[in-house]
Amino acid sequence: MFEIFGVPSTALFGQLLIGLINGSFYALLSLGLAVIFGMLNIINFSHGAQYMLGAFAAYLLLQYSGLGYWPALIVAPLLVGITGVAVERLFLRWLYKLDHLYGLLLTFGLALIIEGVTRNYFGSAGLPYTVPESLQGGRNLGFMFLPNYRAWVIVASLTICFGTWFVIERTRLGAYLRAATENPTLVRAFGINVPRMITLTYGFGVALAAFAGVMAAPIYNVSPQMGSELIIVVFAVVVIGGMGSIFGAVVTGFGLGIIEGLTKVFFPEASNTVIFVIMAIVLLVRPAGLFGRRG
Amino acid sequence: MEHVANPLAKKPSELRTHSETIAFVVMVVGLAVAPFFTYPMFLMQTMCFALFACAFNLLIGYVGLLSFGHALYFGWASYLSAYAAKAWGLTPELAVLAGTATAAVCGLIAGSLAIRRQGIYFAMITLALAQMMYFFALQAKFTGGEDGIQAVPRGHLFGVIDLRNELAMYFVVFVVFLAGFLFIYRIIHSPFGEVLKAIRENETRAISLGYKTDRYKLVAFVLSATLAGVAGATKAIVVQLASLTDVNWPMSGEVVLMTLVGGLGSIFGPVVGSFVILLMQYKLAPVGEWVLVIQGAIFVACVLLFRRGIVGELANKLRIKL
Numbered sequence: 001m002f003e004i005f006g007v008p009s010t011a012l013f014g015q016l017l018i019g020l021i022n023g024s025f026y027a028l029l030s031l032g033l034a035v036i037f038g039m040l041n042i043i044n045f046s047h048g049a050q051y052m053l054g055a056f057a058a059y060l061l062l063q064y065s066g067l068g069y070w071p072a073l074i075v076a077p078l079l080v081g082i083t084g085v086a087v088e089r090l091f092l093r094w095l096y097k098l099d100h101l102y103g104l105l106l107t108f109g110l111a112l113i114i115e116g117v118t119r120n121y122f123g124s125a126g127l128p129y130t131v132p133e134s135l136q137g138g139r140n141l142g143f144m145f146l147p148n149y150r151a152w153v154i155v156a157s158l159t160i161c162f163g164t165w166f167v168i169e170r171t172r173l174g175a176y177l178r179a180a181t182e183n184p185t186l187v188r189a190f191g192i193n194v195p196r197m198i199t200l201t202y203g204f205g206v207a208l209a210a211f212a213g214v215m216a217a218p219i220y221n222v223s224p225q226m227g228s229e230l231i232i233v234v235f236a237v238v239v240i241g242g243m244g245s246i247f248g249a250v251v252t253g254f255g256l257g258i259i260e261g262l263t264k265v266f267f268p269e270a271s272n273t274v275i276f277v278i279m280a281i282v283l284l285v286r287p288a289g290l291f292g293r294r295g
Numbered sequence: 296m297e298h299v300a301n302p303l304a305k306k307p308s309e310l311r312t313h314s315e316t317i318a319f320v321v322m323v324v325g326l327a328v329a330p331f332f333t334y335p336m337f338l339m340q341t342m343c344f345a346l347f348a349c350a351f352n353l354l355i356g357y358v359g360l361l362s363f364g365h366a367l368y369f370g371w372a373s374y375l376s377a378y379a380a381k382a383w384g385l386t387p388e389l390a391v392l393a394g395t396a397t398a399a400v401c402g403l404i405a406g407s408l409a410i411r412r413q414g415i416y417f418a419m420i421t422l423a424l425a426q427m428m429y430f431f432a433l434q435a436k437f438t439g440g441e442d443g444i445q446a447v448p449r450g451h452l453f454g455v456i457d458l459r460n461e462l463a464m465y466f467v468v469f470v471v472f473l474a475g476f477l478f479i480y481r482i483i484h485s486p487f488g489e490v491l492k493a494i495r496e497n498e499t500r501a502i503s504l505g506y507k508t509d510r511y512k513l514v515a516f517v518l519s520a521t522l523a524g525v526a527g528a529t530k531a532i533v534v535q536l537a538s539l540t541d542v543n544w545p546m547s548g549e550v551v552l553m554t555l556v557g558g559l560g561s562i563f564g565p566v567v568g569s570f571v572i573l574l575m576q577y578k579l580a581p582v583g584e585w586v587l588v589i590q591g592a593i594f595v596a597c598v599l600l601f602r603r604g605i606v607g608e609l610a611n612k613l614r615i616k617l
Contacts, residue, residue, distance in 0.1 A: 043415045094599060100415045101361045102598050105555065108548060109594025116587030229426075232544060236423040239416055269434060276427035280408055283420065287411040 007265050013144035015261040021150055021219065023257020024157035025051075027250045028212040029234045031161055034243040035168070036205035038181050039198055042092060042103030048231030049114035050206045053080045054213025055222045056118060059129055069132035069218070076214045077207040084206030088199045111228065118224040126221025153215050160211065161250045168246060177201065236279045241291050248291025314615035318563055326469055335465040336533075341573050342472040343530035348553040348565030349479050350522035355551075356560030357483055358515045359495035360410075363418045364425025365523050365550050367405065368398040370542025371428060372524035377444040377537035378437055387450045387458055387467075391528040398524020399517060401428070406516030410509055413498075425547055432542045443538030447531060464533060471529050475522050480562060482518065491515055523550075552590055555597045558604025563617045567606050 029047060036044045044050075057076035061067040067075060087110065095103050131149045138147035168174035180187040180194050188194045213227075220226055241252030256275050264271040282290060329338055347369050354360045376394030379385045385393065409420040432438045439445070449458035458464045482488050493501045494508050501508050531537045540546060549572065557568025572590075579586050601608050610617040 037415075043419065091595065091599060098602075099359075101355075101418065102602070104361070104363075104415060104418055105551065106595055106598040108551075109591040109598065112548070112591030112594065113588050114591075116584050116589075116591060119584045119587070228544070232422055232426045235419040236426075239412070239419050239423065272430040272434075273427045276423050276430075279420070279423055280427075283408045283411050 005266070010144055012262075012265055015265045016258060017144070017146065017150060017261070018264070019258040019261020020154050020254065021257070022260060023254035024154055025212050025216060025230065025253075026234055026237045026257050027161055027253025028157050029209060029230070030237045030241065030243075030249040030253050031164060031246060032205040032208040032212075033234065033238055034246060034249045035164070035208070036202055037243050039177065039201040040088075040092065040096070040103070041100060042095065042107065043100070043235075044202075044205065045104055045107040045231065046087075046111040046114060047107075047205075047209050047234070048227030048229075049111040050080055050084065050209040050227070051213040051216070051230065052118065052222075052224060052227035053083070053114060054210025055129070055217040055226065056122070056213075057210065058214040058217045059127055059222045062129070069214075070134075073211065073214050077210040080210035080213075081203045081207030085199055085203040087206075088202040092202065093195070093198075111231075115224050115228060122224060124224060126223040126226075129217040129222050131218040149218060153219070156215060157212075160208070161246075164208070165246045165250070233275055236275050240275075240279050240282050240289060242289030244289075245291045248289075252290060314610075314613075314617060315562065318617055322563070322566065323473065326472075330462060330465045335461050337573070337577065339465055339468045339533045340530065341570050342468050343526045343533060344550070344553065344569040344573060345566040346472050346475045346529075347523050347526035348550050348557065348569045349476060349562075350519045350526065351550045352554045352559065352561075352565045353479055353482065353522070354515060354519045355554065356564075357488065357495060358491045358512060360512065360516070361418045361551075362409070362421040362516075362519070362547075363551065364405070364421035364423075364544075364547050365520075366542050366544065366546035367421075367425035367428045368402055368520040368523040369527035369530075369546065369550070370432065370537075370539075371401055372398040372527035373531035373537040373541050374432065374438050374444065376528035377447040377531040377535075380450060380532060381444060381447050382437070384448075385450075386454055387452050387532050390450075390532060391471075391525065394528025394531065395521055395524040398527065399521040402517045402520020402524075403513075406513050406520065410512045410516065422544065422547065425542075426544060429539070429542050429544070432539060438537070438539075441539065443536055444531075445536055447535040447537065449532055449535065458532070468529055468533060471525065475525055476566075479522065483562065487511070487514075549590075552594060554604075556593060556604055558607030558610075558617075559602075561604065561606045561610065561617055564604050564606040568604065571605065 029051060033044055033047055036042060036047075054076050057079055058069070058072040061072045061075060062069075091106055091110070092103065095106060135149040135152050138145055138151075140146075168177060176187065176192055177197065180192070180197055184194045216226070237252055237256055238249070240256065241248045243249070256278065259278065260271060260274055263274040270277070326338070326342070347365070351362065351365050354362050372394035374394075375397040376390045379393040380387060380390035405421065405424045408424065409417050412420060433440060449464060451457050452463075452467060456463050456467075458467065483491075490501065490506055490511050493504075493506070494511060498508055527541060530541070553568040553572045554565045555568070556571055557566065558564025575589070576586060579589065597604065603611055606617050
């Protein structure tokens with residue numbers, strides 16, 4: 001045991017780890033927001049609620065069909081993603097010609113509905129979800145204790161982020177997506193079904209949120225309000241990073257998670273607000289965001 | 296691209312002014328006699344929220360800026376007003392003034408940050424800043440944390456009129472509401488208001504005409520925050536309580552809902568909207584969390600089916616301006 005700036009190293013690294021975990025969720029959620037915004041021009045306010053739905057889906061799958069963590073990691077995002085497809089077909093597609101803010105208002109309404117319904121059936125108290133057996137325990141790294149599950153969350157989230165970046169920036173499908181973002185009419189003229197692509201993009205973004213929710217279930221309790229406070233922080237992350245680049249979203253997400261973790265060590269009273277303060281400073285210094293283009 | 300609200304661009308101007316005057320007289324007479332027939336408490340709260348929604352509407356309806364953090368000004372004004380009345384023993388008018396000043400300063404700071412980005416980012420920034428101030432309210436000593444500031448004395452207005460009398464309190468709120476309402480009406484119909492509407496319709500063009508749109512937006516933002524502060528500060532005196540509810544994000548959502556239901560960009564819309572939403576909350580209080588679901592459903596329905604809101608649709612049907 002040694003000390004850094006008067007703080008025991010275990011405490012410091014422990015908070016850094018928590019910061020990285022939170023950062024994983026910020027990165028995954030802001031990535032989903034950015035992908036959806038790029039294609040639909042809608043800020044998905046229900047993203048937090050859909051993250052919460054992912055966690056609830058995992059919980060319910062375990063309770064009622066005995067599906068454990070690993071199958072849930074695939075099934076829950078799939079199920080929630082399908083509801084996302086339905087939401088896009090039923091509601092969102094009517095809004096593309098309108099001002100952006102109607103999309104925000106509609107998805108805010110959806111978030112209220114989802115949160116209200118889950119609160120009615122499950123109450124506000126958190127429900128426990130245990131860490132899968134294969135990831136229980138941890139290892140001692142000498143300077144700190146690293147629980148296996150947390151290591152897995154960081155690795156999985158980095159992998160997903162990299163995978164999404166790769167698909168969008170380096171594959172033919174991604175090229176279509178980027179082209180459709182720039183000029184949907186032209187891409188349609190090439191015979192590509194743009195409306196279907198939009199639907200699937202929304203479904204994918206929502207599934208990404210649900211995936212994050214399943215991963216969060218064993219760390220935080222599964223509760224109806226787990227999404228709503230997180231989404232506001234993620235909005236700040238998105239404002240700081242700008243939604244122009246996937247890489248930017250991921251770096252900003254992890255970076256802010258780490259800063260938040262460090263704040264918990266050195267100045268715990270500010271840990272709730274540090275991300276918002278950073279947002280204010282970034283707005284003063286670089287109004288377009290760290291990785292964003294002006295606008 | 297359809298804009299936030301411009302339901303009535305080309306209607307005969309005489310009918311317009313008349314319809315607004317008639318509606319205003321109906322509203323004033325209605326509010327003046329209402330306390331003798333129904334609960335003054337409910338009406339006072341409605342008027343506070345109506346003023347809050349009108350202030351919010353000034354931004355979204357006439358400048359096209361969606362602030363998703365207006366609870367910040369409403370809530371912090373109510374804290375300061377409650378604290379001034381209780382801890383400093385100020386008279387109610389000074390307490391309300393203290394709350395309003397707080398909201399104005401908060402509005403100036405938050406506004407000058409938020410107008411640095413456009414469109415959807417503006418909404419996210421205002422929401423994030425409001426959440427930050429929510430955490431301050433949660434941690435600060437003087438706000439009383441989860442308990443809030445309770446048992447705020449109503450005191451004597453100007454040291455003379457005893458506001459513990461329900462009717463006296465009612466007519467004070469009535470005057471505050473009307474003053475705020477007329478002030479907003481005046482802003483909208485001033486040359487300054489015309490520039491705001493020009494910014495709503497086409498900001499780039501307004502800039503090319505030589506207007507420093509950022510300054511106009513900032514002034515509009517501060518005015519809106521200040522008026523939201525008047526509403527919040529008055530409400531703290533009326534209900535004798537300032538709590539975290541008023542400063543948290545669902546309150547920001549609620550004022551959006553009230554304005555949307557009544558009609559964005561309609562001068563009477565927010566008044567009707569806040570009455571409808573508060574009435575609904577009272578009637579539905581027994582069903583608990585379903586209120587949240589119903590509010591969400593109203594949001595969805597309004598956005599998909601009637602974006603003009605109750606008053607906007609009515610005005611459109613009757614081809615008048617309201």
